[in-house]
Amino acid sequence: MTAKQKSISGVSFVGSGSAIPAQIITNDQLALRVDTNDDWISTRTGIKQRRVLGPDESFSDLCFQASISALEMAKWGPESLDLVLLATSTPNDLFGSAPKIQAKLGAKNAVAFDLTAACSGFLFALVTAAQFLRNGSMKRVLVLGADQLSSWVDWDDRKSCVLFGDAAGALLMESSEGNSDDLLGFKLRSDGSRGDCLNLFEKRHFQTLVNTNMYQQGGFSPIQMNGQEVYKFAVREVPLILQDLLKSHQIDPESLDWLLLHQANKRILDAVADRLRISHSKVLSNLANYGNTSAATIPLMLDEAVRHGKIVQGDLIASSGFGAGLSWGAALFRWHGPS
Numbered sequence: 001m002t003a004k005q006k007s008i009s010g011v012s013f014v015g016s017g018s019a020i021p022a023q024i025i026t027n028d029q030l031a032l033r034v035d036t037n038d039d040w041i042s043t044r045t046g047i048k049q050r051r052v053l054g055p056d057e058s059f060s061d062l063c064f065q066a067s068i069s070a071l072e073m074a075k076w077g078p079e080s081l082d083l084v085l086l087a088t089s090t091p092n093d094l095f096g097s098a099p100k101i102q103a104k105l106g107a108k109n110a111v112a113f114d115l116t117a118a119c120s121g122f123l124f125a126l127v128t129a130a131q132f133l134r135n136g137s138m139k140r141v142l143v144l145g146a147d148q149l150s151s152w153v154d155w156d157d158r159k160s161c162v163l164f165g166d167a168a169g170a171l172l173m174e175s176s177e178g179n180s181d182d183l184l185g186f187k188l189r190s191d192g193s194r195g196d197c198l199n200l201f202e203k204r205h206f207q208t209l210v211n212t213n214m215y216q217q218g219g220f221s222p223i224q225m226n227g228q229e230v231y232k233f234a235v236r237e238v239p240l241i242l243q244d245l246l247k248s249h250q251i252d253p254e255s256l257d258w259l260l261l262h263q264a265n266k267r268i269l270d271a272v273a274d275r276l277r278i279s280h281s282k283v284l285s286n287l288a289n290y291g292n293t294s295a296a297t298i299p300l301m302l303d304e305a306v307r308h309g310k311i312v313q314g315d316l317i318a319s320s321g322f323g324a325g326l327s328w329g330a331a332l333f334r335w336h337g338p339s
């Protein structure tokens with residue numbers, strides 16, 4: 001799937017928001033549960049701590065708070081939204097969490113639905129939302145990336161549990177007038193044949209329904225990951241898709257203001273930057289504080305960089321998400337911010 005060159009209207013990125021749980025779990029605390037230590041986790045991943053939702057907060061709360069802070073930044077009322085699109089692999093209702101957020105926000109004119117593409121979910125949702133804006137059927141959309149992977153991590157598996165955390169991020173997009181379009185391009189990819197190296201599979205547990213008839217009880221097994229395979233996939237595919245995207249738009253990597261990658265591992269961020277010959281000073285990173293928050297990493301990082309005045313109006317950003325599926329994608333856009 002590739003961006004069409006011609007569109008009815010363009011896309012503008014006007015507001016961001018994010019929310020994190022209050023509870024912090026440091027590497028030292030994790031070492032009380034599994035055979036690990038701060039030095040190993042910091043050196044191999046760059047992660048120092050992560051946030052985990054506790055009993056006083058909920059997944060919906062995070063999504064709501066992230067949405068509210070984005071709406072406040074843009075000075076938009078919730079009733080002006082046409083779409084609430086939630087990228088998540090961990091909804092608190094398998095029928096969809098987005099409608100509950102839409103209702104809580106009072107976004108009564110918006111259609112709301114979930115989209116699942118693991119850690120690539122936010123980027124896939126951004127591109128999906130852009131299609132509605134470009135074809136003129138919608139004017140204002142809220143895109144959320146949020147995950148509560150702490151519910152699905154095996155906290156006794158040191159090879160994976162050290163990586164993940166919970167968070168929510170939000171982005172407001174608007175159709176733009178005239179010829180201006182801040183979404184310069186995108187590329188999205190999937191390869192289900194390699195999906196076994198990172199999964200959150202259904203638990204196959206059959207029960208008797210009646211007589212000899214059976215039914216499968218719902219449920220999922222904890223996350224299973226082959227870290228080395230995922231690492232190799234990321235450092236190979238992410239530079240390739242970014243190079244491809246930049247080349248197709250005749251953009252030199254040096255002219256980028258920021259590289260906004262899915263925050264999975266500091267070594268992956270560095271390897272991608274090196275492959276693209278982009279200075280590490282242009283690589284946005286906050287994974288030391290949050291770990292891998294799946295669909296939330298990109299909007300959470302974007303929001304922090306905007307609020308800290310790093311990303312400013314007109315900045316050219318190359319973003320890439322990657323993860324389970326396997327799925328990966330890249331988008332090239334300019335930040336506009338609130339008018």
Ligand code: COA
Pocket residue numbers: 035036037040041044045119158159160162163225227228230231264265292322323324
């Ligand atoms: N603490 C201490 N030791 C650990 C450990 C931990 N948390 N996890 C693994 N180890 C040990 C292993 O058991 C192994 O020991 P051994 O040599 O005695 O067998 C050793 O450290 C090396 O393990 P390895 O798996 O080769 O480490 P690595 O350098 O590949 O790093 C990851 C592991 C998971 C950090 C790395 O592979 C990675 O980040 N992969 C990508 C994962 C990812 O991003 N997933 C989400 C994608 S969206």
